[in-house]
Amino acid sequence: MPRGSSFDSKMGGRHAENPLKTLVRLMGYYRECKAQLVLALLGILVYSAATTLTYYMLDPLVAVLEAGTNADTARYSALLIGMGALYAIGIGTNFLFNRLMLLCSARIMCAMRKEMFAKMQKLPVSFFDGHTHGELMSYYTNDIDAVREMVQNSITQMLISVVSIVAYIGMMIYLSIPLFFVVIVMCVCIFYVIRIIGGKSRKNFQKQQKAISRVNGYIEEMMEGQKVVKVFNHEKAGLAAFDAMNGELCTVATDANTFANIVGPVMNNLSHIFYALICTVGVLLAAPVPGEPFLAEGTFFASHQILLVQSAALIAFLQYIRQFANRISQISMQFNSILLALAGAERVFALIDMPSETDEGTVTLVRVEEKNGTLTETARRTGKWAWKRENELIPLRGDVRFTDVDFSYDGKKQVLNDVTLYAHPGQKIAFVGSTGAGKTTITNLINRFYDITDGTITYDGIPVREIKKDDLRHSLGMVLQDTHLFTGTVMENIRYGRLDATDEDCIRAAKIANAHFFISHLPEGYNTQLVADGANLSQGQRQLISIARAAVSDPPVLILDEATSSIDTRTEKLIEKGMDALMKGRTVFVIAHRLSTVRNADCIMVLEHGEIIERGEHNALLAQKGKYHQLYTGAFELS
């Protein structure tokens, strides 16, 4: 199956290729909530300023206390009230920006999901064929979750940290320049340590991730094949292979977790060490207090008063240093999750940027009524349709022709070769042949799930390329081998064929499909809720509903792709009547594995390696004693 190469190179890569560009684009989503964002940013600024100031308040508070019994208690209370007020502001703004950022992130994620889903609906069938469901689901789970984590938490934390750090730096410079130099040394050390630990931890986590997916893949496979394992007495061998992988996972996971665990104590104690250093240096540099020995006596500092530290300022400085270290380690922790989120966002954007299914068609499908041999367009349901090309109305009859059609999925391997065929209105055309002969491909070309490489396909004389895809598909009904039903009631599932169908229409369609009987015996009849792809119905019953669904849409042309192959022959007989009723008066393309289902076709095409090797009606083909005869008699050996 074809795969979009530029797109796939992005899948599976765990790191964003262009983090900055992705970040800018992600930030663009905040336009959804400009007002809230501005308010939240203001809140963050005020919050950071208020909390920074409260630490600064310690300076005057301590200064008051230093006076001992002569302390100015009135000033002390005033300062405390001021501090309380700052705390109150801090709490208020904290609540404000938390709530606002929550609203923002919820709205952004919602917008992003909608955009992604809408895009997915516009992608061509080749996209769905080229990726497993698991791969595609991971956009909605893993990738979006990573982005959500960032938009909801990391960005807020990051903003607070950055604003606070700037504020702390300002305050520290203001309090003491020499001590601030010690802080710079500390920063360099911390960044260096983070880089080493971070690098190692990232490498180990990647290894762990690989080992986990190996083990999980093996578990999945063995659980899936549990019954085969039993039948082949493969338990011991399976366990031995598992143990090898499991042991390897244990080794790499231990390393990865060691590094993850070590970050905390390292950051914590590094900050303690610097705390101790600054404390010591600070005491040494303390400005002389009357009556006490002056430690810096006779040194360089003593002669440069500006370099000395007031004891009260030292206490405040120590508070800042604590907070500063906390913020730095918080940033280092957020950083990883932001990188992860950007990688996820990049994948999401790659999906959103994929080229949509193109449609250059202009011919549309319209309802018409016929008066005195001339067609006029109408909005009423007349049961008559026509193609509208500019102002010309061409009645829809269901005449499909292939002329010298070549097709290849990947541009290399030719799947269809020079196929020419025609279906007159109301004819039943059957395709038979072994798997991979190109039967399904032909139907994929009629409804333009894929576009032909060479040749022409016309529909009522109009090249299908000129018909708008939606209108083209409206005119074709499909019943597939894998009947896919949706969560909802039986009625809703039938109505899927035509959204404005009344209940009566749906019931009538169910009767045509021979489904009415069993539906009315379901516990809640037509209102029975179908769960998980119709799992509470049998395969045959699901197939009947899907036939009813096609019937309600009342299409002029029908495509039945292996519609009955998963049903045993006796059940098929029950469905057959419904099928026959449905096919009456329509052009039908039918693909079948079982030759008994195609016997009464007007024309049977035998396909092999993408070519039609025999064509004709059943008896004529049998008389020809060729491939069809072989297939047919091979099945019954009645010669």
Next chain:
Amino acid sequence: MERKPTKKYQGISALLPCTAGYRLPAFFTPFLMIGEVALEVMIPLLMAALVDGGLYHEETYQLKELLSLLPIGNNLQFVLWTGGLMVLASLLSLTFGALAARTSAVASMGFAKNLRHALFERIQSFSFRNTDRFQTSSLVMRTTTDVNNLQNIYQQLLRIFVRTPVMLILAATMAFRINAELAVIFVFAIPVIAAVMYVMIRVGFKRFEVMLKKYDSMNGAVQENLIGARVVKSFVREKHEIGKFNDSADDLQKAQIHAQKLFSLANPIQLGIMWTCTLVLLALGGMKVIEPGSTLNIGDLTSLMSYSTQVISSLLMLSFLVIGLSMTKASLDRVNEIFNEELDIVSPKNSTLKVTRGEIEFDHVNFSYSNNPEVLNLKDICLNINAGETVGIIGGTGEGKSTFVQLIPRLYDVLDGAIRIDGHDVREYDLVELRDSVSMVLQKNMLFSGSIRENMRWGNPNATDEQIREACRIACADDFIMQFPEGYDTDLGQGGSNVSGGQKQRLCIARAILKQPKILILDDSTSAVDTATDERIRKGLRESLQGTTKLIIAQRIASVMYADRIIVMEHGGISDVGTHDELMQRSTIYREVYASQTKEVDA
């Protein structure tokens, strides 16, 4: 890790054996953590001593007893010694912390390894009936996600569950030592925190559940659209689907805001509690400092503030851990279910019986998937199959064909009656011997990732390349295998996804033939194979496995019509047995099936 099947595991009793081999690091981790915490708690004390003794030259300061032991001559030395001690304490604390990081990782990852092994081994010993009770996805989840959850909580238990309470106690003790009157403030803070957390958990959990449900249903909608992409497109329902999706995305958005609103409250409340404590400490403590004859120093006050932060954040941390623990409960229950699942088919002890001929006898066999005599899936089956005989089985879906054959290699056990092979009850054979002699190609069959050769060796680990090719020739697989550029070394991909349905079936038959079984059972194993190849396979089996008893379930009459005898099954019983010609005369069902497949052929 031998587990007795009868023992019921509750709580963590099933997990304890899984710590084997990694108990030493687990044992040391808490001590290392305590060491780290104790030193961490020392640091504010040393700082207080430094400020009070070095800066303010107070007479009394923290840790005076300890510091006076040092050879301190003057104030400068005092400052340097105390600062040095602080650095030393941090380095030691770092060492303890780093060691604990390692030991806890070793202990918890080792535990996870053992647990995964135990679960895997346990599930491997499940019978079909055991497996039926769990869905594959749920078995996978238990061995992956649930183990992961348990491993994480174990690691946290070792580290934080010891660390946090110790931190709480030490920090509180220190605070009380410095000044008991001021430290009483914690006594007021604790119930407030407890109450807030309780409300958060009660209300928050419910809202989160609602949110997760919306999330699931939205993802369900996406999945449906992925599977049904062709249906959506062919009915041109893209806009309809987008509308449906947008509704559920909006629902999710609302639920998300509703749930997380609570948490945007949590942060300000925490700050409120913490800062209130700070203010009260400063107000009351400040007054105490300036009291005449006060024993409280400024350094003491700042350390009190440090301890207050430590105490309150420990309390918050503890309550988060409690939430984490309660969330792991579900994982624990799911894992216990695996260990508590009763194995219903076990091998008899010391059986040396061998299958020699391949005769099968069904003696009044009743069977029920639910073990309920009222709901029988097979009723009173009596039948003898001779060694070397080929028996076809025909019947509609759900009439009991697969059930019937699965009883022979004891994939399920009979409810009443007995099945005998070569005169001995199948329950008397060792399971490995029985299943090696009875080779079965399941209806829902599977290949595994790895090369074709590796997959074939499942049938016989010691098979030579020539034997493998021979088996593949009989199953008509050799031709297409040789067309692959890598031949027998072609990788099959997960679940054998690199070959087509018909090719897969042929490989599965070859794999079963390699066992050189006494009895070969094909359960609708050629449904995706074209009719001509189907016939060639049957011919190959007939010629190459002459002594083997063969049971063939098929949808196509053609696949069984040349069997020695054909069984027609209906409603869990044998409706008729006979040759093709006999059944054409006697059996209405057989005639009906035949007619549905051959109508108009003679025309």
